[in-house]
Amino acid sequence: MTTTTTTKKAAERLIKKYPNRRLYDTETSTYITLSDVKQLVLDQEDFKVLDAKSSDDLTRSILLQIILEEESGGLPMFSSVMLSQIIRFYGHAMQGMMGTYLEKNIQAFIDIQQKLTDQSKGMYDGNALNPEVWSQFMNMQAPMMQGMMTSYIEQSKNMFVQMQEQMQTQAKSMFNTFPFPTPTPPAPEKK
Numbered sequence: 001m002t003t004t005t006t007t008k009k010a011a012e013r014l015i016k017k018y019p020n021r022r023l024y025d026t027e028t029s030t031y032i033t034l035s036d037v038k039q040l041v042l043d044q045e046d047f048k049v050l051d052a053k054s055s056d057d058l059t060r061s062i063l064l065q066i067i068l069e070e071e072s073g074g075l076p077m078f079s080s081v082m083l084s085q086i087i088r089f090y091g092h093a094m095q096g097m098m099g100t101y102l103e104k105n106i107q108a109f110i111d112i113q114q115k116l117t118d119q120s121k122g123m124y125d126g127n128a129l130n131p132e133v134w135s136q137f138m139n140m141q142a143p144m145m146q147g148m149m150t151s152y153i154e155q156s157k158n159m160f161v162q163m164q165e166q167m168q169t170q171a172k173s174m175f176n177t178f179p180f181p182t183p184t185p186p187a188p189e190k191k
Contacts, residue, residue, distance in 0.1 A: 013047035017058050038066050108152050
């Protein structure tokens with residue numbers, strides 16, 4: 001019986017969305033709100049939101065709703081310029097690559113954040129964090145973190161440009177194999 005419980009805890013949490021727009025957590029057998037789903041994300045719990053009638057996966061839609069709520073209140077993370085640039089990539093040939101590019105950059109930011117957290121572990125007084133020492137640490141780390149992010153973004157940008165150049169080269173070589181007629185330049189005009 002212990003194995004079943006362990007397997008159940010490791011499984012993805014199922015949340016059903018009903019036509020009345022209510023979310024039902026099948027693990028706790030209770031209705032939950034978007035705030036509760038946000039907390040699941042913050043707690044790094046795996047979950048899936050399914051439409052109760054059609055069983056369509058609505059997870060992305062719910063996550064986008066949470067982002068919209070976060071962006072609408074307080075300090076937004078995305079500027080209007082950035083959102084416009086993201087929208088322009090939809091339907092563009094580079095759409096798939098852009099998603100991967102953004103995902104890898106966010107992962108790099110998370111890795112940098114984790115390194116800072118690991119470095120700060122020596123600043124704990126017992127179980128409590130000394131706010132004064134933490135503030136000093138963050139003030140010292142801000143330039144380093146900015147430098148790391150700038151360096152990573154520059155490397156990432158160079159890699160993206162190289163990928164584009166490789167794709168252009170491959171496209172040219174692919175199209176050079178087709179027997180397209182070579183255009184003849186127009187004859188010079190006589191005066």
